Amino acid sequence: AQTVTQSQPEMSVQEAETVTLSCTYDTSESDYYLFWYKQPPSRQMILVIRQEAYKQQNATENRFSVNFQKAAKSFSLKISDSQLGDAAMYFCAYRRPLEGKLIFGQGTELSVKP
Amino acid sequence: ETGVTQSPTHLIKTRGQQVTLRCSSQSGHNTVSWYQQALGQGPQFIFQYYREEENGRGNFPPRFSGLQFPNYSSELNVNALELDDSALYLCASSSPPGLAGFSGELFFGEGSRLTVL
Numbered sequence: 001a002q003t004v005t006q007s008q009p010e011m012s013v014q015e016a017e018t019v020t021l022s023c024t025y026d027t028s029e030s031d032y033y034l035f036w037y038k039q040p041p042s043r044q045m046i047l048v049i050r051q052e053a054y055k056q057q058n059a060t061e062n063r064f065s066v067n068f069q070k071a072a073k074s075f076s077l078k079i080s081d082s083q084l085g086d087a088a089m090y091f092c093a094y095r096r097p098l099e100g101k102l103i104f105g106q107g108t109e110l111s112v113k114p
Numbered sequence: 115e116t117g118v119t120q121s122p123t124h125l126i127k128t129r130g131q132q133v134t135l136r137c138s139s140q141s142g143h144n145t146v147s148w149y150q151q152a153l154g155q156g157p158q159f160i161f162q163y164y165r166e167e168e169n170g171r172g173n174f175p176p177r178f179s180g181l182q183f184p185n186y187s188s189e190l191n192v193n194a195l196e197l198d199d200s201a202l203y204l205c206a207s208s209s210p211p212g213l214a215g216f217s218g219e220l221f222f223g224e225g226s227r228l229t230v231l
Binding site for chain 1: 145147149154155156157158159162164169170172202204206208218219220221222223224225227
C-alpha cells in the first residue's frame with residue numbers, strides 16, 4: 001500500500017526567507033502524481049504545486065518549487081521569499097493516475113514570523 | 115466557473131443519530147470524492163463516485179454511504195454516529211482520468227465540520 005510521510009509536524013520561517021518542507025512516500029508504481037496542498041484556517045485545500053512522476057524536471061510555480069527525487073521517493077517543497085499569507089498547514093499527497101483517491105501525509109504546520 | 119460547494123458548514127449531532135452532508139462539484143467535473151479529516155490529521159479517503167456509481171472506497175464501515183446525482187452533486191450519509199466521527203468532511207471533484215487536459219488535481223470545498231456529542 002502506498003504511504004506518505006511528513007516528518008516535520010511544525011516549521012517556522014522568517015518573512016522573506018526560504019523554507020523547505022519534507023515529504024517521503026512509498027510506492028511500487030512507476031507512474032503517479034505528487035501534490036502539495038495548502039490548508040489555511042479557512043479549511044479549503046488549495047493546490048500549491050503538482051509533479052508528474054514521469055517528468056524529471058522539477059515543478060515550479062512562482063515562489064514555490066519542488067525537489068523531486070524519484071529513486072529516493074522524496075518530494076520536498078521549497079518556499080522562497082516567504083510571506084505572511086504562506087502560514088498554513090501543508091499536506092503532501094500522492095495519487096495513482098487512474099484512481100481518484102489522494103493519499104495524504106500528516107501535514108506540516110508552517111508559521112511565518114514578521 | 116463555480117467551485118466546489120459544501121453544506122452545511124457546521125453541524126452538531128448526538129451519538130446514534132444520522133447525518134447527511136451535501137456537495138456540489140465544480141462545473142464540468144463528474145467525479146466526486148469524500149474525505150474525513152480528524153483534528154490535526156491529514157484527510158482520509160472515504161469513497162469516490164463517478165457517473166453515479168461508487169468506484170473506490172477507503173477503510174470506512176458501511177454506515178458511511180453516499181450518492182451521486184445526475185447533475186454530479188453528491189451526498190455523504192453517516193448512520194449511527196459515533197464520537198470518533200467528529201471531523202471535518204471534505205468533498206473534492208475532478209475531471210475523469212483520460213480526459214484531455216486531465217491534471218490529476220482534485221478541487222476541494224471548504225468542508226463540513228461535524229461534532230458528535
